[in-house]
Amino acid sequence: MITQMLFSRHEKKVLWAVALILLAAALVPLANLLIPEGNFFHVPGHLVPLLGKYLCYALLALALDLVWGYCGILSLGHGAFFALGGYAMGMYLMRQIGDRGVYANPLLPDFMVFLNWNELPWYWYGFNHFAFAALMVLLVPGLLAFVFGWFAFRSRVTGVYLSIITQAMTYALLLAFFRNEMGFGGNNGLTDFKDILGFNVQAGGTRATLFAATAIALALALILSSAIVRSKYGKVLVGVRDAESRTRFLGYRVENMKLFIFTVSAMMAGIAGALYVPQVGIINPGEFAPANSIEVVIWTAVGGRGTLIGPIIGAVLVNFGKSIFTAAFPEFWLFALGALFVATTLFLPKGVVGTVQQFLASRKEQRRADAVERAYQDKAAAEAESRLASLEPQAAE
Amino acid sequence: MYRALQTFLIALCLLVSCLATGLRAQEDIRPLVDALGTGGFPQKIEAVKALAASGDAKVAEILQNLSDGKLYAPKTGGSVYLAAPTDGAYVDVLTGAPVADVPGNLARIKLNNGLRGAIGAALSQLTLLSPDRAARLAASQDLLKDANPDNLDLLNAALAEEKDVEVKSTMEAARAVILLKTDASAEDKKAAIDTIAARGNRDALTILTAAMENAPEDLKPAIEQNITSIETSLAIWDVAQNVWYGLSLGSVLLLAAIGLAITFGVMGIINMAHGEMVMLGAYTTYVVQQTLHAVAPQMSDYSLAFAVPAAFLFTGLVGIGIERSVIRWLYGRPLETLLATWGISLILQQAIRTIFGPTNRQVDNPSWMSGAFDVGGLAITYNRMWIIVFSLGVFVALLLLLKRSKFGLQMRAVTQNRRMASSMGIRTPWVDALTFGLGSGIAGMAGVALSQIDNVSPNLGQNYIIDSFMVVVFGGVGNLWGTLVGALTLGIANKFLEPYAGAVLGKILILIFIILFIQRRPRGLFALKGRAIEQ
Numbered sequence: 001m002i003t004q005m006l007f008s009r010h011e012k013k014v015l016w017a018v019a020l021i022l023l024a025a026a027l028v029p030l031a032n033l034l035i036p037e038g039n040f041f042h043v044p045g046h047l048v049p050l051l052g053k054y055l056c057y058a059l060l061a062l063a064l065d066l067v068w069g070y071c072g073i074l075s076l077g078h079g080a081f082f083a084l085g086g087y088a089m090g091m092y093l094m095r096q097i098g099d100r101g102v103y104a105n106p107l108l109p110d111f112m113v114f115l116n117w118n119e120l121p122w123y124w125y126g127f128n129h130f131a132f133a134a135l136m137v138l139l140v141p142g143l144l145a146f147v148f149g150w151f152a153f154r155s156r157v158t159g160v161y162l163s164i165i166t167q168a169m170t171y172a173l174l175l176a177f178f179r180n181e182m183g184f185g186g187n188n189g190l191t192d193f194k195d196i197l198g199f200n201v202q203a204g205g206t207r208a209t210l211f212a213a214t215a216i217a218l219a220l221a222l223i224l225s226s227a228i229v230r231s232k233y234g235k236v237l238v239g240v241r242d243a244e245s246r247t248r249f250l251g252y253r254v255e256n257m258k259l260f261i262f263t264v265s266a267m268m269a270g271i272a273g274a275l276y277v278p279q280v281g282i283i284n285p286g287e288f289a290p291a292n293s294i295e296v297v298i299w300t301a302v303g304g305r306g307t308l309i310g311p312i313i314g315a316v317l318v319n320f321g322k323s324i325f326t327a328a329f330p331e332f333w334l335f336a337l338g339a340l341f342v343a344t345t346l347f348l349p350k351g352v353v354g355t356v357q358q359f360l361a362s363r364k365e366q367r368r369a370d371a372v373e374r375a376y377q378d379k380a381a382a383e384a385e386s387r388l389a390s391l392e393p394q395a396a397e
Numbered sequence: 398m399y400r401a402l403q404t405f406l407i408a409l410c411l412l413v414s415c416l417a418t419g420l421r422a423q424e425d426i427r428p429l430v431d432a433l434g435t436g437g438f439p440q441k442i443e444a445v446k447a448l449a450a451s452g453d454a455k456v457a458e459i460l461q462n463l464s465d466g467k468l469y470a471p472k473t474g475g476s477v478y479l480a481a482p483t484d485g486a487y488v489d490v491l492t493g494a495p496v497a498d499v500p501g502n503l504a505r506i507k508l509n510n511g512l513r514g515a516i517g518a519a520l521s522q523l524t525l526l527s528p529d530r531a532a533r534l535a536a537s538q539d540l541l542k543d544a545n546p547d548n549l550d551l552l553n554a555a556l557a558e559e560k561d562v563e564v565k566s567t568m569e570a571a572r573a574v575i576l577l578k579t580d581a582s583a584e585d586k587k588a589a590i591d592t593i594a595a596r597g598n599r600d601a602l603t604i605l606t607a608a609m610e611n612a613p614e615d616l617k618p619a620i621e622q623n624i625t626s627i628e629t630s631l632a633i634w635d636v637a638q639n640v641w642y643g644l645s646l647g648s649v650l651l652l653a654a655i656g657l658a659i660t661f662g663v664m665g666i667i668n669m670a671h672g673e674m675v676m677l678g679a680y681t682t683y684v685v686q687q688t689l690h691a692v693a694p695q696m697s698d699y700s701l702a703f704a705v706p707a708a709f710l711f712t713g714l715v716g717i718g719i720e721r722s723v724i725r726w727l728y729g730r731p732l733e734t735l736l737a738t739w740g741i742s743l744i745l746q747q748a749i750r751t752i753f754g755p756t757n758r759q760v761d762n763p764s765w766m767s768g769a770f771d772v773g774g775l776a777i778t779y780n781r782m783w784i785i786v787f788s789l790g791v792f793v794a795l796l797l798l799l800k801r802s803k804f805g806l807q808m809r810a811v812t813q814n815r816r817m818a819s820s821m822g823i824r825t826p827w828v829d830a831l832t833f834g835l836g837s838g839i840a841g842m843a844g845v846a847l848s849q850i851d852n853v854s855p856n857l858g859q860n861y862i863i864d865s866f867m868v869v870v871f872g873g874v875g876n877l878w879g880t881l882v883g884a885l886t887l888g889i890a891n892k893f894l895e896p897y898a899g900a901v902l903g904k905i906l907i908l909i910f911i912i913l914f915i916q917r918r919p920r921g922l923f924a925l926k927g928r929a930i931e932q
Contacts, residue, residue, distance in 0.1 A: 074732045148912075155916040160667050160731050164866050165912050171863050172908040175901050290863065294669075294739055301736060334747035341740020345733045346726055 014226045017309050018219045021055075025215030029208030045204050049279040050323065052211040054316045056276040059218045061299045061311035063268035066225055068297070069305035070234065071261050072241035074159075077166030078269050079293035080173050081141035083283065085270025087177075088140055090190035090283040091124060092133030093201070097194050110192070111185045121183045130197055137274040138267045145266030146259065153255040153262075158244065167290045174288035189284025196278050207279065214275045218312070221268050225308055228264070237261060298337070301344050304351025313353060426451050430459060430490055434470025434477040434506055441506075442515045449519035457523045459490060463506060464516045471500040478503065518543055525555040530564060537567040541600070544574040570596055577608045586616055594623035598774065602627050634774030639892050645781040647888025648788035649850070651881060652843035653861045654868035655795065656836035658880040661869055663812045663832045666724060666734040670742040671865060672858025674837045677715060678708040678844020679853045680749060683758045698763045701845065708841035716837025720830045728829075742858070750855040760848040784846045791842060796877055808832055867911050873921025882922060887911075 028051060031043040043051075060082050067073040099106040103113040107120055126132040148169060152162060180186035199206040228234050239247040240254050248254045277283045286292075296315075303314020318340070325333040348355055429451060432444035445463075448456050462468055462479055469487060470477045478487040478499060487499050508516075521539040524532045533555075540548060552572050559565040573589035581589075590608075593601050605624050609617065657671045682704040689700045719741055727734045762780060769778040799805035810818040811828045819825045844857070851857060864887075872883025887907060894903035918924065 074735070151913070151916045155919055157915055157919045160735065161870060161915060161919060163732065163735065164667070164870055165915050167863065168867060168908045168912055172905045172912075175905050175908075179901055291859075294736075297736060298740075331747070331751060334743045334750075338740040338743035338747070341743065342723055342737050345737040345740075346723065349730075349733065 010223070010226045010230065011308075014222060014308055017312070018222055021215050021219045021222070024051075025212045025219070028215075029212050032208050033204060045207070048204075048207045048211050052207070052214045052279040053276060054319050055211070055214045055218050056272045056279070057296075057299065057319055058312040058315040059214070059221055059272035059275070060269050060296055061303065061315040062218070062221055062225060062308070063265040063272065064296050065300045065305055065308070065311040066228070066265045066268070067262055068300060069307070069311070070229055070241060071237050071258055072244070073258060073262060074163045074297065075166045075262075075265075076163045076290060076293050076297065077170035078265070078296055079290075080170035080288055081145060081266040081269035082273035082276070082296075083173070083177075083285075083287035084141045084144065085137045085273030086277040086283040086287060087184060087190070087273075088127075088133055088136040088270070089274035089277045090193075091127040091136075091184075092130060093193040093196060093278060094190050095124070095128040096196065097192065100194055101192070109185070109190070111180075111188065112183070115180060117183075124183070134274070137270050141266040141270035141273075142263050145263045149259045149262040153258045156255075167293070170288050170293055171290050174285055174290075177285035177288060185284070187285065189282060189286075190277075191282040191284075193278065193281060201278050201281065210275065210279050214279070217271055217275060221271070222308060222312070228261070229308065233257065233260075295337075298341050298344065300351075302340065302348070302351055304353030304355070304357075307351070307353045307357065310351050310353035314351060317352075426456070427491060430477050431470075433463060433468065438509050438512055441512055445512070445515045445519050449523065455491060457520060460516050460520055460523075462490075464508065464513060464520075466505055466508065468506045469503040470506050472502045472504050476500075477506070480505075514543075518545060518548075525551060525568075526558070530561055533559070533561070534564045534567065537564055537571055540571040541567060541574060544571060544578060546575050546579050549575050549579065566596075570601075574604055574608075577604075583613070583615065586613075587619060590616065590619055590623060594627060597627055597630055599631065602631065631774065637773075638775055639896075640889060641775060641777065641781075643889030643892035644785055644885065645888070646891055647885035648785040649843075649847065650861075650864055650868050650888055651884035652784075652788045652791060652846055653840070654865040654872075654884055655792065655877065655880050656839035656843070657865050658869045658872070658874065658877065659795075659839070660833055660836035662874045662876070663808055664724075664728075664829055666727075666731055667738070667866075668833075668836070669735055669739040669862065670719065670745060671738075671836070671840055672860075672862035673742045673745040674712045674716060674840035674858070675844040675847060675861060676749065676855065676858035677712050677745065678841030679760070679848040679851075679857055680753065680758070680844075681708040681711050681841065682845045682848040683753075683760050683853055686760060697761075698765070701763060701766075701849075704845050705842055708845045709838040712841025712844070713834040713838030716840075717830050717834040719837075720833035724833065725826065725829065746855045746858075753855070755855060757852040757854045760853050762849055766849060780849050784850065787846055788843075791839060792877070792881060795839070799877065804828075804831065867908070870915060870921055871911055873918075873923035876923040879921060879923030 028043055028048065031041050032045065032048050035042045037044075060078065063081075064075060064078045067075055067078075094109045097109065101110040101113075103110050105113050108117060112120070127136070148166075152165065157165065176182055177184050177189075178187055184190065193201045195201065196206065196210075199209075201207075229237075236247065236252055237257055239250075240252075240257055244254060273283075273287075295318075299315040299318045300311040301314070302318055303312065304310025318337075321336070322333060325336055344351070350358060426448065429444060429448045432447070433441055436444075445460065448460065459468075467480050468477055468490065469480055477490050478496060479490045479493075480487060487496050487503070488494060489496055518539065521536040524536040525540070527533055527536070537555075540552065549572070552568060552575065556565065556568050556572060559568060569592055573592040576585055576589040577593075590605070593604055593608075602624065605620055605627070609620050609624070653672075653675055656674070657668060660666060660668050660671070682701070685704040685707050686697065686700045689697050689703065719738075723737050723741065724734055727737060766780040766783055769776055771777070799809060807818070807823045807828050810821070810823055811825050811832075815825060818828075847857065847861070851860075868880060868883045868887055871887060872879030872881070890910075891903055891907055894906055897903075898906060915921075
């Protein structure tokens with residue numbers, strides 16, 4: 001049934017997007033590794049993790065879009081799930097350092113030696129296995145979202161209130177992870193990674209592979225999201241977004257539907273974070289900052305919420321703009337970002353993709369109307385002609 | 398009567414003895430001075446004590462020179478010389494006259510911590526009789542900390558002459574501490590314990606705990622009882638101090654949140670730029686202060702009186718501008734308003750950073766807001782006190798505005814039922830604009846208050862915005878009392894958690910509590926009832 005759901009008819013646009021992303025997954029690493037430097041088509045080594053970063057953000061934006069665009073839950077705390085996934089991956093990478101750290105302690109990461117800790121905290125056990133860490137990347141954000149959503153949705157916390165308490169959640173986590181006693185490296189977070197699955201994180205080949213993995217993850221997430229959205233459940237979800245009370249009165253368990261999509265979305269955000277950390281090389285509590293989570297919302301809004309391609313385009317566009325802006329005019333980036341927030345909400349409430357869709361739809365409508373008009377005129381003309389023709393013999397008489 | 402006579406007699410004896418020592422030839426203390434240069438540190442400490450006990454007028458100067466390292470003595474012992482300010486020459490310690498033939502093996506008299514302590518104690522004894530009140534107070538406090546039975550006579554003498562109440566009480570306490578160490582009579586000791594216990598502070602507790610160890614058996618119950626009573630009263634004062642800190646934090650939260658409560662309550666929109674309005678208010682204070690400093694320096698103590706209305710007007714106008722240009726297009730779409738105002742907050746932050754630079758700006762406290770005073774065991778700083786007064790004043794003014802003025806009536810009508818209010822002829826767009834301006838203006842006034850206790854930087858608002866939201870959500874929307882109760886509760890809870898959990902963990906616990914609380918009461922403590930509130 002699940003396979004049927006996954007491979008049933010998708011929108012043509014989504015399939016195109018998946019194909020494009022997979023093409024990038026193949027071409028960018030090839031262009032980086034095989035095409036010699038100096039060639040026009042060569043992708044320089046520093047660009048690969050940057051592009052990978054954009055795709056991680058795109059995955060995060062897609063996750064947010066599932067809850068915001070399709071279910072109307074504006075989460076201002078999705079950065080928390082992203083960061084938790086990142087920390088789970090970071091813990092695995094820390095354990096892989098082994099005795100190559102500054103203090104050469106085979107068991108404890110450097111910061112624990114620095115804090116005079118003698119043994120590994122229990123919650124660090126198991127993170128030396130990649131499979132366990134990968135499981136945690138899904139489970140920790142998923143569990144947090146499940147528990148949080150369980151409480152929030154059952155007591156019908158909605159709208160702005162929900163946004164504020166999600167913000168409080170990520171803020172509380174921010175404060176917590178800043179504490180050294182938590183055992184996650186405090187202020188500095190986790191960094192100085194060496195290996196992932198035995199390959200050097202810094203090596204060009206590893207980076208290219210990580211990029212490809214990110215692109216494939218994004219493509220899979222897109223297929224999954226499309227399947228969810230186009231299923232019967234997805235239709236009801238949109239009903240919840242547009243008229244929650246009415247959907248409830250129709251007999252649907254609204255809180256369960258919200259809880260499911262919230263948890264799935266948090267897991268996707270966790271995966272994005274886990275892919276982000278080895279490419280960027282650091283994870284610190286700053287990722288929990290409420291401002292980061294709000295930025296994700298604007299990527300989604302710019303691209304177009306309630307569409308699946310929108311958040312991906314939005315995340316890549318805005319972050320590409322950020323890279324250019326912060327390099328060229330660092331002073332003006334916040335002005336530009338702020339103006340983007342205002343302009344998007346005022347003039348582009350449907351985002352780029354939504355507006356284009358609307359424009360295309362209206363043109364299609366126009367064309368159809370034109371066609372109907374033309375057909376009517378043709379018909380009228382034909383009728384007139386035939387009537388004329390039927391009159392002619394009389395005239396001849 | 399008898400007591401007065403006794404005091405008089407003691408004073409008389411003292412006067413006589415003082416005169417006698419003054420009349421004594423300087424040569425009398427020369428052996429004592431010379432003893433400073435002989436023997437090891439224990440002997441030197443004894444010599445310092447003996448010298449102090451001699452009561453000679455020159456002793457203070459000699460000891461000061463010793464502690465400054467200006468005294469020299471032959472390594473083998475003998476006369477002590479003072480190094481003259483000019484290099485290489487030595488003068489007589491007592492007369493100051495140049496000495497022609499000094500021994501060749503002179504070396505500076507070395508000090509260690511024990512000796513320095515002894516010198517300090519001796520000097521403080523000597524200053525007990527100083528005409529300077531501050532010096533006497535400091536000396537008696539030193540004595541209280543380091544009670545030496547040798548100083549009893551001196552202390553008695555000083556007590557007899559002391560007029561100042563505070564110095565006298567400190568001296569009496571010191572005397573009591575000393576009495577406990579001597580073999581005075583049981584009654585005297587009992588009285589001493591009562592004197593110490595009457596002070597009732599932490600020092601008294603330490604003294605009594607120390608005295609407990611070698612007190613005679615029959616005194617122990619009395620000491621014990623006093624210790625428990627001091628501990629109880631200290632615990633109560635601790636609670637009071639925490640409540641005070643909590644009130645102080647709560648009043649800051651109240652100021653920051655109350656404007657938000659108004660805009661959220663009336664217009665149903667979340668203003669993420671609220672923190673930046675606070676920041677603008679703080680920068681207005683800075684600009685007003687700088688201007689006043691340049692134009693009329695003699696008025697700078699009253700700059701806050703100008704800053705409050707200036708900040709209210711400026712941020713209020715900025716608020717109205719934001720409402721007219723952005724927010725009014727977004728009514729009915731609260732989540733979009735949230736995003737747009739967040740964008741505005743980024744722009745305002747960066748604008749301030751571009752104009753004033755990213756570093757903190759110095760806003761001075763006026764003289765009437767600096768310093769502190771004690772009420773019982775409470776230490777109250779003036780700036781915190783004035784901020785509490787100010788925030789309560791703002792609260793009351795706002796309450797009156799809402800309940801007594803026509804504008805307030807219209808505002809409440811719009812809050813309760815926008816469409817009905819509109820049908821009754823209230824111009825809701827105007828009410829919205831003015832309400833937003835009012836909320837922003839109050840945020841600006843909060844900025845004036847915060848500039849007195851926090852760093853004025855472009856990030857000022859960011860630090861308060863989440864806390865303000867918590868207050869509003871906790872207190873409930875559309876009711877000012879909810880904001881008051883919410884702010885004070887959160888402030889006090891925060892300060893009570895801090896000693897047990899630490900500042901950061903305390904804050905995390907509060908956040909978790911609010912997240913859970915919202916589950917129980919999704920509309921806050923004081924929710925408005927009625928169908929109009931339902932979305």
